[in-house]
Amino acid sequence: MTAHTTPGHTPDLPQLSAYLDGELDARAQQRVAAHLATCPVCAARFAQLQALSASFQALPEEPLGFDLAGVIEGRLANTPRRPATPRRFSPLGWWPVAVGAALSITVGLFMGSTLVTASAVTTPRMTAMRVFDPMPPGSLCIGFEACYVKGITP
Secondary structure (H helix, E strand, O other): OOOOOOOOOOOOHHHHHHEEEEEOOOOHHHHHHHHHHHHHHHHHHHHOOOOHHHHHHHHHOOOOOOOOOHHHHHHHHHOOOOOOOOOOOOOOHHHHHHHHHHHHHHHHHHHHHHHHHHHHHOHHHHHHHHHHHOOOOOOOOOHHHHHHHOOOOO
């Protein structure tokens, strides 16, 4: 089955599921019923939802052999209750984050400036002219002939 891909198409899958479960108000329920009567795609999708629901209801109910509700209720009753206290904003709580961010930016700027100045000093000025080569530095070559002119070695 193909899904209905028209933008703004209603009802969508959650609406069809709510219709099947009887969770829609009367007006929405009438609107979906009228649409299902005229739209074969949505009617097929609704039939699939009905079949899925029926197969879930047909599954056997497996008992656990013991009831966890009593255990959970007993544990909840024995836990001490703390009064809810509202959280207060504290500027000191953000202090480590602000210091860490400032240090990260400072170290990043220092390392970046070191890389830029080191490469500018160590590389000859003619290397900058390589951007005008047939294949700029860093490009991928198909073959040796495509990247280099015969008789000139890099």
